[in-house]
Amino acid sequence: MKKEIKFSLVFRDMWQSAGKYVPRVDQLVKVAPAIVEMGCFARVETNGGGFEQVNLLFGENPNKAVRAWTKPFHEAGIQTHMLDRALNGLRMSPVPADVRKLFYKVKKVQGTDITRTFCGLNDTRNIIPSIAYAKEAGMISQCSLCITHSPIHTVEYYTNMALELIKAGADEICIKDMAGLLVPAKATELVQALKDGSSLPIQMHTHYTSGVASMTYMKAVEAGADIIDTAMSPFSMGTSQPATEVMVETFKGTQYDTGLDQNLLAEIADYFQPMREEALKSGLMNTKVLGVNIKTLLYQVPGGMLSNLVSQLKEAGAEDKYQAVLEEIPKVRKDFGEPPLVTPSSQIVGTQAVLNVLQGERYKMITKESKKVLMGEFGQTIKPFNPEVQKKAIGDATPITCRPADLIEPQLEKFKNDPVVQQYKQQDEDVLSYALFPAVATEFFKYREAQQKKVDPAKADTENKAYPV
Numbered sequence: 001m002k003k004e005i006k007f008s009l010v011f012r013d014m015w016q017s018a019g020k021y022v023p024r025v026d027q028l029v030k031v032a033p034a035i036v037e038m039g040c041f042a043r044v045e046t047n048g049g050g051f052e053q054v055n056l057l058f059g060e061n062p063n064k065a066v067r068a069w070t071k072p073f074h075e076a077g078i079q080t081h082m083l084d085r086a087l088n089g090l091r092m093s094p095v096p097a098d099v100r101k102l103f104y105k106v107k108k109v110q111g112t113d114i115t116r117t118f119c120g121l122n123d124t125r126n127i128i129p130s131i132a133y134a135k136e137a138g139m140i141s142q143c144s145l146c147i148t149h150s151p152i153h154t155v156e157y158y159t160n161m162a163l164e165l166i167k168a169g170a171d172e173i174c175i176k177d178m179a180g181l182l183v184p185a186k187a188t189e190l191v192q193a194l195k196d197g198s199s200l201p202i203q204m205h206t207h208y209t210s211g212v213a214s215m216t217y218m219k220a221v222e223a224g225a226d227i228i229d230t231a232m233s234p235f236s237m238g239t240s241q242p243a244t245e246v247m248v249e250t251f252k253g254t255q256y257d258t259g260l261d262q263n264l265l266a267e268i269a270d271y272f273q274p275m276r277e278e279a280l281k282s283g284l285m286n287t288k289v290l291g292v293n294i295k296t297l298l299y300q301v302p303g304g305m306l307s308n309l310v311s312q313l314k315e316a317g318a319e320d321k322y323q324a325v326l327e328e329i330p331k332v333r334k335d336f337g338e339p340p341l342v343t344p345s346s347q348i349v350g351t352q353a354v355l356n357v358l359q360g361e362r363y364k365m366i367t368k369e370s371k372k373v374l375m376g377e378f379g380q381t382i383k384p385f386n387p388e389v390q391k392k393a394i395g396d397a398t399p400i401t402c403r404p405a406d407l408i409e410p411q412l413e414k415f416k417n418d419p420v421v422q423q424y425k426q427q428d429e430d431v432l433s434y435a436l437f438p439a440v441a442t443e444f445f446k447y448r449e450a451q452q453k454k455v456d457p458a459k460a461d462t463e464n465k466a467y468p469v
Contacts, residue, residue, distance in 0.1 A: 005256045006204065006227040007244060008043035009035060012051045012083065014231035014240045016283035022274060024058065032072040034268045040244065040260050041078055043227065046070050047112060048082030049343070051088055053437055054445040059451075063110060063429040068112025081114035081142070083106060085343060087126040087379065087405055090317045090436050092344040092369070094377065097129065098412040099435045102395075104130075104137035106432050116174050116203075118144035120345035121337075124161060125403040127361040128168045135169060142172040142203065146340035147182050148300055152382050159193045168199050173198070176221070177206035178342045179300050183222055184219040186211060191223035203227040208237040209306070211292035214246055221256055224392045234272040238290035239306050245269065300333070312354050321357050328353040336373055337381025337412045348373055366393050376400035398453075411435070424449060 015023060023031075035041060046069045052062035070080045084402040089095035089103055104115065115134045119126040127143055134141040141166040145158045162173050173194060175182070182190070187204075194202055204225045206213045217228050229241055236243035245265045248258050279285040293306075301309070309326075313319045329341070330351045339345040348369045356362045372378060374385050374393040377400060390399070400407065415421060415435040424445035425431065 002255050002257070005221050005225075005251065005258070006042035007040050007247070007258075008045060008081070008227055008229045008242055009041045009244065010045040010205070010229040010231060012045045012047060012049055013229070014235040025055075025060055025068055028065070028069045029072070031271050032069065034271050036072060036076040036078065037267050038244075038260070038265065040248065040258055040265075043081055043114070044073050044206055045116075045229070046073070046082065047107070047152040048084050048090065048116070050090075051082075052433070053440060055252050056433065056437060056440045059444065059447050061448070062433060063106075063427065066107070066110040066112065076271045079140075080111060081115045081116055081140075082112045083116050083118070084130065086117050086119045086130050088120070088344060094348065096408045096411040097133075097405055097435065098410040099415070100130065101133045101136070101431070102412060102432055103131045103436070104139060108137040108139050108428055111428075112139065114140040114142050114172075116142045116144055116176075118146055118174075118176055118342065119379060120146070120342050121339045121379045122146050122148075122161065123381075124164050124168075126379050126405065127165060129405060131165070131169045131173065135171075140171045142174050144174040144176040144205075146342045147175065147177040147179075148338070148340035149181055149297075150338045150382070151458075152338075155190050155193050155326065155380075157195055159192060162194055164199055166200060171202070172201045172203060174205055175225075176202075176204045176342070177216070178340070179305075180207040180211075180213055180296055180425055181204055181210035181300060182212075182216050183297075184215045187216045187220040188223045191220050191225050195224040201226045201306040205229040206241065208242055208292070209239050209301075210294055210296040213237075214242045214250060217242060217247060218250055221251075228337075232272045233269045234276040238292070257308045295326065299327060299329050300341050301346070301350070305341060305350050308347060309350055310341075311352065312351070314341065316354075316358060318358060321354075324357045325350075325353050328356050328362075332356065335369075337383045337385050339373075339381050344369070344378070345373070348411055360417065363389060363392055365462075374399075376403055379404055402451075420445065 035044065047066045055062035055065050073080050084090060087094050089100055096284055107115070117127050117130045130460055131143065132139045145161055165173070175190065191202060202225045204217060204220045204227065206216055221228065228247065230244040231241040233243040233245050245262060248260050248265065249262065251257055276285070313322055313325065329349060332342065332349045333339065336349060341349060348367070352370045353365055355365050355367065371393045374390045375397065412435065416431055418434065420442050421431055421434050431443070
Protein backbone atom coordinates (compact mmCIF):
# COMPACT_ATOMS: atom_id res chain seq x y z
CA MET A 1 0.00 0.00 0.00
CA LYS A 2 1.49 3.32 -1.12
CA LYS A 3 1.96 5.95 1.57
CA GLU A 4 2.69 9.57 0.77
CA ILE A 5 5.68 11.05 2.52
CA LYS A 6 5.86 14.81 2.44
CA PHE A 7 9.05 16.79 1.99
CA SER A 8 9.78 20.16 3.55
CA LEU A 9 12.60 22.27 2.17
CA VAL A 10 14.25 23.88 5.18
CA PHE A 11 15.46 26.77 3.12
CA ARG A 12 16.34 28.99 6.08
CA ASP A 13 18.11 26.27 8.02
CA MET A 14 20.10 24.84 5.14
CA TRP A 15 21.84 28.22 4.70
CA GLN A 16 22.35 29.03 8.35
CA SER A 17 23.51 25.54 9.30
CA ALA A 18 26.02 25.30 6.49
CA GLY A 19 27.42 28.71 7.38
CA LYS A 20 26.64 32.20 8.67
CA TYR A 21 24.62 33.02 5.63
CA VAL A 22 21.15 34.06 4.52
CA PRO A 23 20.46 34.73 0.85
CA ARG A 24 19.34 38.14 -0.38
CA VAL A 25 15.70 38.76 -1.23
CA ASP A 26 16.47 38.88 -4.95
CA GLN A 27 18.12 35.45 -4.67
CA LEU A 28 15.14 34.07 -2.80
CA VAL A 29 12.62 35.32 -5.31
CA LYS A 30 14.74 34.12 -8.23
CA VAL A 31 14.93 30.55 -6.97
CA ALA A 32 11.31 30.27 -5.77
CA PRO A 33 9.83 29.30 -9.19
CA ALA A 34 12.39 26.52 -9.48
CA ILE A 35 11.44 25.14 -6.06
CA VAL A 36 7.77 25.22 -7.04
CA GLU A 37 8.58 23.51 -10.35
CA MET A 38 10.21 20.59 -8.56
CA GLY A 39 6.80 19.57 -7.29
CA CYS A 40 8.13 17.59 -4.36
CA PHE A 41 7.80 20.06 -1.50
CA ALA A 42 4.59 20.24 0.49
CA ARG A 43 6.25 22.84 2.72
CA VAL A 44 9.08 25.37 2.66
CA GLU A 45 10.73 26.90 5.72
CA THR A 46 10.86 30.54 4.78
CA ASN A 47 11.75 32.49 7.89
CA GLY A 48 12.23 32.54 11.66
CA GLY A 49 15.37 31.59 13.56
CA GLY A 50 18.02 34.16 12.71
CA PHE A 51 16.52 34.99 9.32
CA GLU A 52 14.87 38.32 10.13
CA GLN A 53 17.79 39.56 12.21
CA VAL A 54 20.25 38.78 9.43
CA ASN A 55 17.97 40.61 6.99
CA LEU A 56 18.29 43.73 9.15
CA LEU A 57 22.06 43.33 9.39
CA PHE A 58 22.23 43.09 5.60
CA GLY A 59 20.20 46.28 5.23
CA GLU A 60 17.08 44.48 4.00
CA ASN A 61 13.57 44.92 5.36
CA PRO A 62 12.66 41.53 6.91
CA ASN A 63 8.95 42.22 6.62
CA LYS A 64 9.19 42.78 2.87
CA ALA A 65 11.53 39.79 2.57
CA VAL A 66 9.10 37.37 4.24
CA ARG A 67 6.18 38.65 2.14
CA ALA A 68 8.14 38.35 -1.11
CA TRP A 69 9.41 34.90 -0.22
CA THR A 70 6.13 33.35 0.95
CA LYS A 71 4.01 34.72 -1.93
CA PRO A 72 5.07 32.30 -4.71
CA PHE A 73 4.58 29.28 -2.46
CA HIS A 74 1.10 30.34 -1.42
CA GLU A 75 0.20 30.81 -5.06
CA ALA A 76 1.39 27.23 -5.71
CA GLY A 77 -0.47 25.75 -2.71
CA ILE A 78 2.74 25.08 -0.74
CA GLN A 79 2.66 25.72 3.01
CA THR A 80 5.31 27.90 4.62
CA HIS A 81 6.73 27.53 8.09
CA MET A 82 9.02 29.41 10.43
CA LEU A 83 11.12 28.59 13.47
CA ASP A 84 10.48 30.44 16.71
CA ARG A 85 12.14 30.18 20.08
CA ALA A 86 9.06 30.24 22.36
CA LEU A 87 9.87 32.54 25.28
CA ASN A 88 12.64 34.19 23.23
CA GLY A 89 10.65 34.78 20.03
CA LEU A 90 13.27 35.33 17.33
CA ARG A 91 16.02 36.53 19.59
CA MET A 92 18.36 35.13 22.24
CA SER A 93 16.58 36.59 25.27
CA PRO A 94 13.03 36.55 26.69
CA VAL A 95 10.32 38.55 24.91
CA PRO A 96 7.24 40.07 26.63
CA ALA A 97 3.97 38.20 26.04
CA ASP A 98 2.29 41.13 24.25
CA VAL A 99 5.19 41.32 21.78
CA ARG A 100 5.02 37.57 21.21
CA LYS A 101 1.29 37.80 20.44
CA LEU A 102 1.93 40.55 17.91
CA PHE A 103 4.78 38.52 16.42
CA TYR A 104 2.49 35.62 15.46
CA LYS A 105 -0.19 37.92 14.06
CA VAL A 106 2.35 39.75 11.91
CA LYS A 107 3.98 36.58 10.60
CA LYS A 108 0.59 35.14 9.66
CA VAL A 109 -0.30 38.30 7.75
CA GLN A 110 3.09 38.16 6.02
CA GLY A 111 2.31 34.69 4.73
CA THR A 112 3.66 32.20 7.30
CA ASP A 113 1.31 29.23 7.79
CA ILE A 114 3.04 27.12 10.43
CA THR A 115 5.11 28.05 13.44
CA ARG A 116 7.61 25.49 14.71
CA THR A 117 8.10 26.39 18.35
CA PHE A 118 10.87 25.04 20.53
CA CYS A 119 12.40 25.84 23.88
CA GLY A 120 16.16 25.74 24.36
CA LEU A 121 15.62 23.95 27.67
CA ASN A 122 12.65 21.74 26.60
CA ASP A 123 10.68 23.61 29.25
CA THR A 124 7.04 23.13 28.23
CA ARG A 125 6.05 26.14 30.36
CA ASN A 126 7.78 28.28 27.74
CA ILE A 127 6.17 26.52 24.76
CA ILE A 128 2.53 26.23 25.85
CA PRO A 129 1.66 29.98 25.72
CA SER A 130 2.97 30.05 22.13
CA ILE A 131 0.41 27.41 21.14
CA ALA A 132 -2.43 29.74 22.10
CA TYR A 133 -0.77 32.80 20.51
CA ALA A 134 -0.17 30.97 17.22
CA LYS A 135 -3.69 29.56 17.00
CA GLU A 136 -5.23 32.94 17.87
CA ALA A 137 -3.32 34.32 14.89
CA GLY A 138 -4.69 31.57 12.63
CA MET A 139 -1.42 29.61 12.38
CA ILE A 140 -0.76 25.89 12.71
CA SER A 141 1.09 25.29 15.97
CA GLN A 142 3.86 22.73 15.60
CA CYS A 143 5.69 21.99 18.85
CA SER A 144 9.21 20.63 19.02
CA LEU A 145 10.93 17.97 21.07
CA CYS A 146 14.61 18.95 21.11
CA ILE A 147 16.67 15.77 21.02
CA THR A 148 19.61 15.34 23.34
CA HIS A 149 21.32 12.48 25.19
CA SER A 150 21.41 11.82 28.90
CA PRO A 151 20.12 9.04 31.16
CA ILE A 152 16.99 11.12 31.74
CA HIS A 153 16.24 12.00 28.09
CA THR A 154 14.47 8.72 27.30
CA VAL A 155 11.70 7.80 24.85
CA GLU A 156 9.30 8.01 27.78
CA TYR A 157 10.53 11.52 28.59
CA TYR A 158 9.87 12.71 25.03
CA THR A 159 6.54 10.90 24.79
CA ASN A 160 5.33 12.54 28.01
CA MET A 161 6.55 15.92 26.76
CA ALA A 162 4.65 15.46 23.50
CA LEU A 163 1.45 14.41 25.30
CA GLU A 164 1.65 17.51 27.51
CA LEU A 165 1.97 19.75 24.44
CA ILE A 166 -0.83 17.93 22.61
CA LYS A 167 -3.08 18.34 25.64
CA ALA A 168 -2.31 22.08 25.50
CA GLY A 169 -3.50 22.26 21.89
CA ALA A 170 -0.50 21.53 19.66
CA ASP A 171 -1.53 20.70 16.08
CA GLU A 172 1.66 18.87 15.11
CA ILE A 173 4.80 17.48 16.71
CA CYS A 174 8.32 18.03 15.39
CA ILE A 175 11.21 15.81 16.39
CA LYS A 176 13.94 18.42 16.30
CA ASP A 177 17.30 16.67 16.14
CA MET A 178 19.49 19.74 15.76
CA ALA A 179 22.81 17.93 16.22
CA GLY A 180 22.16 14.70 14.31
CA LEU A 181 22.09 12.60 17.49
CA LEU A 182 19.12 10.40 16.63
CA VAL A 183 20.38 7.11 15.26
CA PRO A 184 18.05 4.96 13.11
CA ALA A 185 16.98 2.44 15.77
CA LYS A 186 16.16 5.18 18.29
CA ALA A 187 14.24 7.10 15.65
CA THR A 188 12.10 4.02 15.04
CA GLU A 189 11.44 3.63 18.76
CA LEU A 190 10.57 7.28 19.32
CA VAL A 191 8.30 7.71 16.28
CA GLN A 192 6.43 4.50 17.10
CA ALA A 193 5.90 5.64 20.69
CA LEU A 194 4.61 9.04 19.55
CA LYS A 195 2.28 7.45 17.00
CA ASP A 196 0.95 5.09 19.65
CA GLY A 197 0.09 8.10 21.82
CA SER A 198 -1.42 10.37 19.18
CA SER A 199 -2.58 10.59 15.57
CA LEU A 200 -1.11 14.07 15.03
CA PRO A 201 1.32 14.62 12.13
CA ILE A 202 4.98 14.12 12.99
CA GLN A 203 7.63 16.13 11.17
CA MET A 204 11.23 14.93 11.36
CA HIS A 205 14.08 17.38 11.45
CA THR A 206 17.68 16.25 11.67
CA HIS A 207 21.17 17.27 10.58
CA TYR A 208 23.82 15.23 8.81
CA THR A 209 26.61 16.15 11.22
CA SER A 210 27.12 12.61 12.55
CA GLY A 211 26.57 10.97 9.14
CA VAL A 212 23.44 8.93 9.98
CA ALA A 213 20.66 11.37 9.05
CA SER A 214 19.50 9.75 5.79
CA MET A 215 19.21 6.36 7.47
CA THR A 216 17.43 7.96 10.41
CA TYR A 217 14.89 9.50 8.05
CA MET A 218 14.26 6.19 6.33
CA LYS A 219 13.60 4.36 9.59
CA ALA A 220 11.49 7.24 10.93
CA VAL A 221 9.31 7.18 7.81
CA GLU A 222 8.92 3.42 8.06
CA ALA A 223 7.84 3.91 11.70
CA GLY A 224 5.15 6.41 10.71
CA ALA A 225 6.73 9.89 10.40
CA ASP A 226 4.70 12.03 7.99
CA ILE A 227 7.06 14.81 6.89
CA ILE A 228 10.85 15.09 6.59
CA ASP A 229 13.02 18.20 6.36
CA THR A 230 15.59 18.21 3.57
CA ALA A 231 18.03 20.58 1.86
CA MET A 232 19.11 20.88 -1.76
CA SER A 233 22.33 18.98 -2.42
CA PRO A 234 24.73 21.97 -2.80
CA PHE A 235 23.80 23.06 0.75
CA SER A 236 23.18 19.61 2.22
CA MET A 237 24.98 17.19 4.53
CA GLY A 238 27.68 18.24 6.97
CA THR A 239 25.98 20.45 9.54
CA SER A 240 23.00 20.86 7.21
CA GLN A 241 20.22 18.37 6.36
CA PRO A 242 20.14 15.29 4.13
CA ALA A 243 19.84 16.08 0.43
CA THR A 244 16.37 16.02 -1.11
CA GLU A 245 17.74 14.17 -4.13
CA VAL A 246 19.20 11.41 -1.92
CA MET A 247 15.92 10.86 -0.06
CA VAL A 248 13.96 10.76 -3.33
CA GLU A 249 16.29 8.02 -4.57
CA THR A 250 16.15 6.22 -1.18
CA PHE A 251 12.37 5.88 -1.41
CA LYS A 252 12.39 4.88 -5.08
CA GLY A 253 10.70 1.52 -5.63
CA THR A 254 9.18 1.52 -2.12
CA GLN A 255 5.69 2.43 -0.93
CA TYR A 256 7.05 5.95 -0.31
CA ASP A 257 8.21 6.43 -3.92
CA THR A 258 7.80 10.09 -4.91
CA GLY A 259 7.94 9.44 -8.64
CA LEU A 260 10.15 12.48 -9.09
CA ASP A 261 12.65 12.71 -11.95
CA GLN A 262 16.27 12.97 -10.78
CA ASN A 263 17.18 14.82 -13.98
CA LEU A 264 14.78 17.61 -13.00
CA LEU A 265 16.14 17.67 -9.47
CA ALA A 266 19.66 17.98 -10.85
CA GLU A 267 18.63 20.96 -12.95
CA ILE A 268 17.14 22.70 -9.94
CA ALA A 269 20.21 21.96 -7.81
CA ASP A 270 22.22 23.90 -10.38
CA TYR A 271 20.45 27.07 -9.23
CA PHE A 272 22.08 26.69 -5.83
CA GLN A 273 25.60 25.78 -6.92
CA PRO A 274 26.76 29.37 -7.67
CA MET A 275 25.39 30.50 -4.29
CA ARG A 276 27.40 27.76 -2.60
CA GLU A 277 30.57 28.81 -4.43
CA GLU A 278 29.96 32.44 -3.48
CA ALA A 279 29.47 31.51 0.21
CA LEU A 280 32.66 29.39 0.23
CA LYS A 281 34.69 32.10 -1.49
CA SER A 282 33.51 34.79 0.93
CA GLY A 283 34.15 32.64 3.98
CA LEU A 284 30.47 32.55 5.00
CA MET A 285 30.71 28.79 4.60
CA ASN A 286 33.62 27.00 6.24
CA THR A 287 34.86 23.61 5.05
CA LYS A 288 35.31 22.54 8.69
CA VAL A 289 31.54 22.04 9.00
CA LEU A 290 30.85 20.41 5.65
CA GLY A 291 32.05 16.90 6.43
CA VAL A 292 30.92 14.16 8.80
CA ASN A 293 32.04 14.30 12.42
CA ILE A 294 31.03 11.18 14.32
CA LYS A 295 32.32 12.83 17.50
CA THR A 296 29.09 14.82 17.38
CA LEU A 297 27.54 11.87 19.19
CA LEU A 298 29.99 12.54 22.03
CA TYR A 299 29.82 16.34 22.13
CA GLN A 300 26.18 16.79 21.01
CA VAL A 301 27.04 19.99 19.15
CA PRO A 302 24.42 21.07 16.56
CA GLY A 303 25.27 22.36 13.09
CA GLY A 304 24.61 26.04 13.69
CA MET A 305 26.63 25.90 16.90
CA LEU A 306 29.60 24.31 15.13
CA SER A 307 29.67 27.03 12.49
CA ASN A 308 29.47 29.68 15.26
CA LEU A 309 32.34 28.06 17.17
CA VAL A 310 34.52 28.04 14.08
CA SER A 311 33.76 31.74 13.53
CA GLN A 312 34.47 32.65 17.18
CA LEU A 313 37.80 30.83 17.23
CA LYS A 314 38.80 32.23 13.84
CA GLU A 315 38.13 35.79 15.04
CA ALA A 316 40.20 35.09 18.16
CA GLY A 317 43.02 33.60 16.12
CA ALA A 318 42.62 30.36 18.03
CA GLU A 319 41.38 27.81 15.49
CA ASP A 320 43.90 25.36 16.97
CA LYS A 321 41.73 25.27 20.13
CA TYR A 322 38.78 23.76 18.23
CA GLN A 323 39.14 20.25 19.67
CA ALA A 324 39.70 21.53 23.21
CA VAL A 325 36.50 23.57 22.98
CA LEU A 326 34.54 20.55 21.74
CA GLU A 327 35.75 18.59 24.76
CA GLU A 328 34.84 21.44 27.13
CA ILE A 329 31.27 21.79 25.85
CA PRO A 330 29.84 18.62 27.51
CA LYS A 331 31.40 19.72 30.83
CA VAL A 332 29.75 23.14 30.67
CA ARG A 333 26.48 21.55 29.59
CA LYS A 334 26.55 19.28 32.66
CA ASP A 335 27.21 22.28 34.92
CA PHE A 336 24.21 24.03 33.33
CA GLY A 337 21.71 21.23 34.04
CA GLU A 338 22.21 19.28 30.76
CA PRO A 339 19.98 21.35 28.47
CA PRO A 340 19.61 20.39 24.80
CA LEU A 341 22.21 22.22 22.78
CA VAL A 342 19.90 24.35 20.71
CA THR A 343 19.42 28.13 20.46
CA PRO A 344 19.99 29.93 22.77
CA SER A 345 21.44 27.30 25.14
CA SER A 346 23.85 26.06 22.46
CA GLN A 347 25.34 29.51 21.89
CA ILE A 348 25.49 30.22 25.62
CA VAL A 349 27.16 26.91 26.47
CA GLY A 350 29.45 27.17 23.43
CA THR A 351 30.60 30.71 24.19
CA GLN A 352 31.24 29.82 27.83
CA ALA A 353 33.25 26.78 26.73
CA VAL A 354 35.32 28.98 24.39
CA LEU A 355 36.03 31.40 27.25
CA ASN A 356 36.96 28.56 29.62
CA VAL A 357 39.50 27.27 27.09
CA LEU A 358 40.93 30.62 25.99
CA GLN A 359 41.23 31.91 29.58
CA GLY A 360 43.01 28.73 30.67
CA GLU A 361 40.75 28.55 33.73
CA ARG A 362 37.17 27.34 33.95
CA TYR A 363 34.67 30.12 34.75
CA LYS A 364 37.38 32.73 35.29
CA MET A 365 35.06 34.86 33.21
CA ILE A 366 31.30 34.11 33.11
CA THR A 367 29.18 35.62 30.36
CA LYS A 368 26.06 37.64 31.08
CA GLU A 369 23.99 35.01 29.28
CA SER A 370 25.49 32.17 31.35
CA LYS A 371 24.52 34.04 34.51
CA LYS A 372 20.96 34.36 33.19
CA VAL A 373 20.75 30.62 32.57
CA LEU A 374 22.03 29.86 36.06
CA MET A 375 19.62 32.43 37.48
CA GLY A 376 16.69 30.60 35.85
CA GLU A 377 15.74 33.44 33.51
CA PHE A 378 15.39 31.08 30.54
CA GLY A 379 13.40 28.42 32.38
CA GLN A 380 13.91 25.12 34.13
CA THR A 381 16.45 22.47 33.15
CA ILE A 382 15.86 18.76 33.57
CA LYS A 383 18.74 18.45 36.05
CA PRO A 384 19.87 20.90 38.75
CA PHE A 385 22.76 23.28 38.08
CA ASN A 386 26.20 22.64 39.48
CA PRO A 387 25.81 24.50 42.82
CA GLU A 388 29.43 25.72 42.86
CA VAL A 389 29.20 27.16 39.35
CA GLN A 390 25.79 28.68 40.07
CA LYS A 391 27.10 30.31 43.26
CA LYS A 392 30.09 31.72 41.39
CA ALA A 393 27.79 33.14 38.72
CA ILE A 394 24.91 34.65 40.72
CA GLY A 395 26.31 34.95 44.25
CA ASP A 396 23.60 35.22 46.90
CA ALA A 397 20.80 36.13 44.48
CA THR A 398 17.61 34.04 44.69
CA PRO A 399 17.16 31.96 41.51
CA ILE A 400 13.91 32.14 39.55
CA THR A 401 11.76 29.01 39.91
CA CYS A 402 8.45 30.19 38.42
CA ARG A 403 7.71 30.47 34.71
CA PRO A 404 10.03 33.30 33.56
CA ALA A 405 7.35 34.83 31.31
CA ASP A 406 5.26 35.62 34.39
CA LEU A 407 7.90 38.09 35.55
CA ILE A 408 8.07 40.10 32.31
CA GLU A 409 5.86 43.17 32.15
CA PRO A 410 4.04 44.13 28.91
CA GLN A 411 6.23 46.39 26.82
CA LEU A 412 4.52 46.80 23.45
CA GLU A 413 3.12 50.27 24.18
CA LYS A 414 6.56 51.38 25.32
CA PHE A 415 8.06 50.22 22.01
CA LYS A 416 5.30 51.96 20.02
CA ASN A 417 6.03 55.24 21.76
CA ASP A 418 9.82 54.93 21.71
CA PRO A 419 11.50 57.99 20.14
CA VAL A 420 13.33 55.78 17.63
CA VAL A 421 10.05 54.26 16.40
CA GLN A 422 8.37 57.66 16.33
CA GLN A 423 11.16 59.03 14.19
CA TYR A 424 11.74 56.19 11.75
CA LYS A 425 8.54 54.14 11.53
CA GLN A 426 7.33 53.74 7.95
CA GLN A 427 5.04 50.76 8.47
CA ASP A 428 3.35 49.27 11.52
CA GLU A 429 5.53 46.18 11.23
CA ASP A 430 8.57 48.31 12.04
CA VAL A 431 7.35 48.28 15.66
CA LEU A 432 7.83 44.50 15.81
CA SER A 433 11.30 44.69 14.28
CA TYR A 434 12.30 47.24 16.91
CA ALA A 435 10.67 45.31 19.78
CA LEU A 436 12.60 42.16 18.83
CA PHE A 437 15.93 43.72 17.81
CA PRO A 438 16.18 47.30 19.11
CA ALA A 439 19.83 47.96 18.29
CA VAL A 440 19.93 46.19 14.93
CA ALA A 441 16.57 47.62 13.84
CA THR A 442 17.69 51.15 14.72
CA GLU A 443 20.72 50.84 12.45
CA PHE A 444 18.51 49.45 9.69
CA PHE A 445 16.03 52.32 10.05
CA LYS A 446 18.86 54.85 9.70
CA TYR A 447 20.28 53.00 6.69
CA ARG A 448 16.84 52.78 5.04
CA GLU A 449 16.20 56.49 5.49
CA ALA A 450 19.66 57.33 4.14
CA GLN A 451 19.06 55.20 1.07
CA GLN A 452 15.67 56.77 0.46
CA LYS A 453 16.97 60.33 0.87
CA LYS A 454 20.24 59.59 -0.94
CA VAL A 455 22.41 60.86 1.91
CA ASP A 456 25.51 59.54 3.62
CA PRO A 457 24.61 59.02 7.31
CA ALA A 458 28.30 59.28 8.24
CA LYS A 459 28.23 62.95 7.27
CA ALA A 460 25.10 63.79 9.21
CA ASP A 461 25.06 65.85 12.38
CA THR A 462 22.72 63.56 14.30
CA GLU A 463 22.73 65.72 17.41
CA ASN A 464 21.38 68.79 15.57
CA LYS A 465 19.57 66.77 12.91
CA ALA A 466 21.45 68.57 10.18
CA TYR A 467 23.14 67.53 6.95
CA PRO A 468 25.67 69.57 4.93
CA VAL A 469 24.57 70.62 1.46
